Amino acid sequence: DAGITQSPRHKVTETGTPVTLRCHQTENHRYMYWYRQDPGHGLRLIHYSYGVKDTDKGEVSDGYSVSRSKTEDFLLTLESATSSQTSVYFCAISDSTGTGVSGANVLTFGAGSRLTVL
Amino acid sequence: GQQLNQSPQSMFIQEGEDVSMNCTSSSIFNTWLWYKQDPGEGPVLLIALYKAGELTSNGRLTAQFGITRKDSFLNISASIPSDVGIYFCAGQEVSNYKLTFGKGTLLTVNP
Numbered sequence: 001d002a003g004i005t006q007s008p009r010h011k012v013t014e015t016g017t018p019v020t021l022r023c024h025q026t027e028n029h030r031y032m033y034w035y036r037q038d039p040g041h042g043l044r045l046i047h048y049s050y051g052v053k054d055t056d057k058g059e060v061s062d063g064y065s066v067s068r069s070k071t072e073d074f075l076l077t078l079e080s081a082t083s084s085q086t087s088v089y090f091c092a093i094s095d096s097t098g099t100g101v102s103g104a105n106v107l108t109f110g111a112g113s114r115l116t117v118l
Numbered sequence: 119g120q121q122l123n124q125s126p127q128s129m130f131i132q133e134g135e136d137v138s139m140n141c142t143s144s145s146i147f148n149t150w151l152w153y154k155q156d157p158g159e160g161p162v163l164l165i166a167l168y169k170a171g172e173l174t175s176n177g178r179l180t181a182q183f184g185i186t187r188k189d190s191f192l193n194i195s196a197s198i199p200s201d202v203g204i205y206f207c208a209g210q211e212v213s214n215y216k217l218t219f220g221k222g223t224l225l226t227v228n229p
Binding site: 044107 | 166
């Protein structure tokens with residue numbers, strides 16, 4: 001997966017418990033993203049980071065927080081997990097925004113973390 | 119937020135058949151990307167398109183950037199069983215580097 005490692009790959013937890021998913025990259029890419037994938041919804045952006053300690057919200061950020069203390073790590077935290085947060089979570093990285101004359105914001109994805117909240 | 123309309127949602131075809139799928143948007147995009155997701159894996163980039171009217175091939179896959187910059191098409195020729203998976207389009211607007219993804223097309227190929 002091009003130097004992207006997500007952990008854990010699978011987790012089952014109970015409602016109300018905190019959960020942290022980790023994304024680790026060895027590509028030294030500046031931009032990192034967390035998406036969730038649900039049937040009928042495709043991929044939806046939760047949070048993203050454009051540098052160390054620089055993060056912003058995506059379209060479905062409620063109930064989630066993120067932190068990026070190092071270039072290589074981007075953590076997604078569910079402070080109090082709910083059943084609606086049962087999903088497959090994907091981390092993605094890119095080294096460009098693609099808003100210049102050439103290129104594009106091509107994302108490389110991790111293998112995913114499947115979270116089940118009972 | 120911005121949504122892409124990707125169709126069809128699913129396809130069931132016989133091995134050897136050709137496949138077409140497309141995405142449309144109400145916004146103008148400066149980049150279109152096509153990804154494939156195998157079961158249990160993350161999406162992998164298939165083709166990137168950067169210019170209106172551009173036609174790009176990758177093996178049996180061909181994708182086009184619509185001239186209106188609001189649509190894109192992906193064709194797969196002579197399908198094989200390993201083509202099974204979910205295909206996503208993604209678009210990038212001129213002033214926003216975040217990608218918008220379609221909801222995916224689930225492709226099943228019967229041997």
